[in-house]
Amino acid sequence: MPSELAPRRLLRRVLQVVALLTLLALVVVLAPGLGEVRDKLAGADPAWIALAIALELCSGVSYVVMFRPVFCRRMPWRTSWEISWSSLGMGSIVPASGAAGLALGAWILHEGGMPAERIARRSVAFFLIKSSVNFVAVAVIGTLMAVGLLGPERSLLLTALPAAAAAGVAGPVIDARARLTNIDWDVNADEISDFAGTTRVKLVNDLEAMAASTDVLTPDEVVVLQEGRPHPDGNAVVIAAGTGLGEAYLHRVAGRLLPLASEGGHGDFAARTDREIELLRALRAEYGRAEVEHVVSGPGLVNVHRFTHRGEPCGEIEQVAPEDRAAAISQAALEARCPACMEALSMFVSAYGAEAGNLALRGVALAGVFVGGGIAPKILPALQDGTFIEAFRAKGSMSALVEKVPVKVILSPEAGLLGAAMHAQGLLDA
Numbered sequence: 001m002p003s004e005l006a007p008r009r010l011l012r013r014v015l016q017v018v019a020l021l022t023l024l025a026l027v028v029v030l031a032p033g034l035g036e037v038r039d040k041l042a043g044a045d046p047a048w049i050a051l052a053i054a055l056e057l058c059s060g061v062s063y064v065v066m067f068r069p070v071f072c073r074r075m076p077w078r079t080s081w082e083i084s085w086s087s088l089g090m091g092s093i094v095p096a097s098g099a100a101g102l103a104l105g106a107w108i109l110h111e112g113g114m115p116a117e118r119i120a121r122r123s124v125a126f127f128l129i130k131s132s133v134n135f136v137a138v139a140v141i142g143t144l145m146a147v148g149l150l151g152p153e154r155s156l157l158l159t160a161l162p163a164a165a166a167a168g169v170a171g172p173v174i175d176a177r178a179r180l181t182n183i184d185w186d187v188n189a190d191e192i193s194d195f196a197g198t199t200r201v202k203l204v205n206d207l208e209a210m211a212a213s214t215d216v217l218t219p220d221e222v223v224v225l226q227e228g229r230p231h232p233d234g235n236a237v238v239i240a241a242g243t244g245l246g247e248a249y250l251h252r253v254a255g256r257l258l259p260l261a262s263e264g265g266h267g268d269f270a271a272r273t274d275r276e277i278e279l280l281r282a283l284r285a286e287y288g289r290a291e292v293e294h295v296v297s298g299p300g301l302v303n304v305h306r307f308t309h310r311g312e313p314c315g316e317i318e319q320v321a322p323e324d325r326a327a328a329i330s331q332a333a334l335e336a337r338c339p340a341c342m343e344a345l346s347m348f349v350s351a352y353g354a355e356a357g358n359l360a361l362r363g364v365a366l367a368g369v370f371v372g373g374g375i376a377p378k379i380l381p382a383l384q385d386g387t388f389i390e391a392f393r394a395k396g397s398m399s400a401l402v403e404k405v406p407v408k409v410i411l412s413p414e415a416g417l418l419g420a421a422m423h424a425q426g427l428l429d430a
């Protein structure tokens with residue numbers, strides 16, 4: 001029997017493991033920022049937790065037992081145990097698909113005098129044996145599920161198929177169907193369901209998707225335009241100018257922010273100045289009715305540009321494809337190349353701020369206003385020059401209220417996708 005397995009030594013090792021596990025448990029229970037982990041653990045079935053711990057222990061022990069025969073049968077048990085436990089520990093600490101643990105093990109063996117070629121060959125063998133266990137386990141469990149001996153899901157492909165799918169679409173979603181506003185597309189949850197092989201499918205409005213992301217955005221994914229004084233029980237709103245103007249509410253229900261879609265971007269444009277009244281007349285002549293989106297969106301910026309140039313040609317956009325004109329106008333304005341382009345961007349930013357303020361009032365958004373969409377990150381200097389926030393705050397008797405509202409620009413282009421993923425997660429939790 002190896003000396004490592006002598007009763008006294010074994011007892012000491014077991015005590016060390018118990019001490020480590022206690023420390024880990026204390027970290028999980030006491031460390032700040034792990035609230036979600038605690039909630040998940042508290043809601044989990046103790047039998048499953050016990051099973052998970054037992055399987056993890058089996059996995060660890062089999063790793064250690066396999067290590068010596070694969071690398072060198074003449075290696076002392078004690079050395080083999082030390083190297084394999086170090087490898088396992090390293091593999092857990094450094095998330096590099098287990099490679100970090102193997103690398104540490106290889107380094108120790110090399111220091112111990114084992115030839116590099118032998119280490120390389122044996123490492124490959126060890127990795128293959130280790131992975132084949134996982135592969136076989138997935139195949140066996142998948143087969144058992146397929147024939148109905150295990151679990152309610154009858155899918156052989158298991159992890160290859162999505163458990164839930166959610167998609168954000170630019171348009172109103174009615175009866176799990178959406179007709180996209182700005183392109184000629186029909187989207188249907190049933191078709192996605194057939195394609196994805198799961199009944200857990202949800203279609204949400206794109207802004208509703210973006211709204212769901214606000215909870216999980218990190219500080220480096222937003223820029224603060226107004227600090228405000230966020231109210232922890234308040235609602236929030238999202239406004240996003242891109243190819244159109246999206247608006248969504250985040251209502252606080254039982255402590256959580258619940259995304260609600262709206263078609264507010266198609267509401268009436270409210271002119272605030274003589275200049276905007278002129279703009280309103282021009283828009284009404286063109287569209288019959290002026291929507292906020294006719295001003296606050298990419299095509300809206302092009303409308304405002306046409307207005308500030310009084311129909312005269314502007315060299316900044318003459319050679320530019322229609323879909324790239326808004327970006328060209330912003331760029332010309334930010335680089336102060338054309339006074340009329342600069343006025344267009346300034347009017348755009350002011351109208352954007354005013355509408356964000358309107359939305360904050362409608363939703364009583366004391367927890368914050370999030371400015372999303374593709375345009376905001378590209379015109380950040382213009383959003384930060386004071387025009388946006390000045391218009392946002394100019395709400396007469398309600399100015400004191402909107403001054404308290406935090407205003408943040410979402411920089412992450414994946415916010416909509418992230419939010420759709422949050423909706424999909426919600427389907428799994430339901």
Ligand SMILES: [Zn+2]
Binds near residue numbers: 309
């Ligand atoms: Zn111009």
